[in-house]
Amino acid sequence: MPKNTTISGNVEEYLELLYKLGPNGERVSTSMISENLKIAPASATQMLKKLAVKGYVEYSPYKGVVLTEEGLKIAKKITRKHRLLERFLCDILKIKSDKIHDQACEMEHVLSDDAERALCHLLEQPNKCPGDSVIPECDLKFTTCEECKERKEVDVEEVGKRNENLISILDLNEDKKGRVSFIRGDHKVIRRLLDMGITIGAIISVIKVAPLGGPVEVAVRGSKLALGRDIASNVFIEACDEMGC
Template sequence: MTPMKEDYLKIIFELGGTSKMVSNKQISQSLDIAAGSVTEMVSKLVEDGLATHTPYAGISLTDEGIELAEQLVRKHRLWETFLVDKLDYKLSEVHEDAEQLEHVTSDKLTNSLSDFLGNPTHCPHGGVIPTADGVYQQYSHIMLSELEDGDVAVVDRLADNRDLLTYLDQIDFDLGDKIKVISHAPFEGPITVQLLSEKNGEEQREVSFKASHYVFVIPEADK
């Protein structure tokens, strides 16, 4: 299994490909890879029995693909947690080093690392961390981009993308923020949201159209 294939499995898992179809465009944007390269790798994953693909609908992981993705995500997110909690990395800094570490981490080291960290269930950007047996809480697949004006939600999870995390840090938009959608600018413009917490005094943020597809939320009605 090449590191590139592993990255695809992880991002498909991240985008909800265990229970729904994920588009090639989402994968392309998340990995910052040309659409043609995504199509080629998706075909390889299907040939390996790790994914299924439906033209014009998207890709989802098979049972075998899900099991492998869970193992990879577990290693990656445990290292992210270690780097943030123990070495004071910024959230936007952890992905590259965690990526390197996960590829050389044995199952024994993974389990020891989990025990050392207190067996965390979520990484610093809200992603679930599967147990050694593949158990984890279900996570939100609802994107900020899917909300309508007036909807209220809590930011539950951020996609594992360095540029995204850097951008959200710059506009001071955080995991756990309770938000109300104010407006959607036309022609793929930003989404304006109001922060509904005492610390921000109901300030507003403009979240870019692209970023809004990689911020996952729990609508107030679903909590």
């Protein structure tokens, strides 16, 4: 992914909004974008066409727009920085809640990847922002937060970035499966999951998602488990395609 210095703040704002409005790959209408940004539909359409040329979105007139894999990477990255900053402003600096969002918007575009990583360590790997929205997973080539902390002296450039976009178990559709690639949380979380057979590389499938915030029933290593949503949202997988994992 290009560094933030090569992507304008305006482009990041559009991609961030598209991720917010269609987090699971839903198409977003031009009218929704113009209403959220308080701009004319024609202006939104013009920008979407530019984003399509850059390869960040797939745009079809009258059908809306959806993020490409590359656009999704950038959108998740800037959303992650924004929500980490909100957590920092709220928990560490004790900024008033009505000022946090706007302040984070100003800071997210200039926060380096190394600073983002250090901020995550400082906050002890939070999974939600003050508004209770999930913080996207990091894009570094680590399998756990513990591994990241153990190598905190290594710069982001040396660590490298994942090529694929991951999704949490919570976002995996019923009757679909994927390979566990990243676990967010401390050693207690990792140990708890290990005891259940959920380890890096394990193939996991969703059987049923209970309504009204109930648990997620999954199958892993021949066993069926009921996971609370908090823990399911912190296990990230690479979804299997039609050819399998």
